[in-house]
Amino acid sequence: MNAIQRLVTSGTFELDGGSWDVDNNIWLVGDDTDVVVFDAAHSAAPIIEAVGGRNVIAVVCTHGHNDHVTVAPELGKALDAPVLLHPADDVLWRMTHPDSDFRSVEDGQTLQVAGIELRALHTPGHSPGSVCWHAPELTAVFSGDTLFSGGPGATGRSFSDFPTILESISGRLGTLPADTVVYTGHGDTTTVGDEIVHYDEWVARGH
Numbered sequence: 405m406n407a408i409q410r411l412v413t414s415g416t417f418e419l420d421g422g423s424w425d426v427d428n429n430i431w432l433v434g435d436d437t438d439v440v441v442f443d444a445a446h447s448a449a450p451i452i453e454a455v456g457g458r459n460v461i462a463v464v465c466t467h468g469h470n471d472h473v474t475v476a477p478e479l480g481k482a483l484d485a486p487v488l489l490h491p492a493d494d495v496l497w498r499m500t501h502p503d504s505d506f507r508s509v510e511d512g513q514t515l516q517v518a519g520i521e522l523r524a525l526h527t528p529g530h531s532p533g534s535v536c537w538h539a540p541e542l543t544a545v546f547s548g549d550t551l552f553s554g555g556p557g558a559t560g561r562s563f564s565d566f567p568t569i570l571e572s573i574s575g576r577l578g579t580l581p582a583d584t585v586v587y588t589g590h591g592d593t594t595t596v597g598d599e600i601v602h603y604d605e606w607v608a609r610g611h
Contacts, residue, residue: 489506509524
């Protein structure tokens with residue numbers, strides 16, 4: 405079994421009174437015994453099926469937007485696993501789950517799964533509590549909606565900021581090895597090197 409598995413679920417992203425149809429990537433990282441689930445998008449059943457009875461170390465939410473935390477409390481309960489989120493996204497979390505709690509993630513925090521270390525990189529911008537998770541042994545980073553194939557995540561809605569996401573990408577993700585594969589919250593994977601070469605273009609674009 406590959407150390408990284410991809411699952412795609414579909415639903416809606418809702419914020420500021422708008423609603424958009426989206427396909428979300430859910431990443432499972434681990435081995436035949438233990439696994440970490442990145443993001444709890446849209447529906448629990450396919451995620452539980454993909455876990456396949458393995459021990460779930462954590463359900464990690466890369467940020468608090470509804471399409472990434474849709475079924476997080478349900479998954480945590482079904483899989484007997486803690487739900488992790490940076491506390492700066494509490495306000496977004498409460499929009500979807502006003503009566504459920506999560507376990508706080510701090511910058512630099514690590515998780516261990518199947519001999520793989522995952523390290524939290526706080527990368528605000530897309531949201532105040534966006535966190536990317538770096539797995540050096542896998543030459544991988546799980547970026548949520550901070551960095552995509554094609555540039556930074558969206559910053560045009562509440563609780564987001566374009567200069568902040570640029571700073572996060574240049575200061576945190578841009579310092580990772582260029583061949584680090586970026587496993588994104590939506591769409592195709594890319595590499596740090598393939599994206600960071602366009603940094604000046606993003607700055608000039610201004611949004």
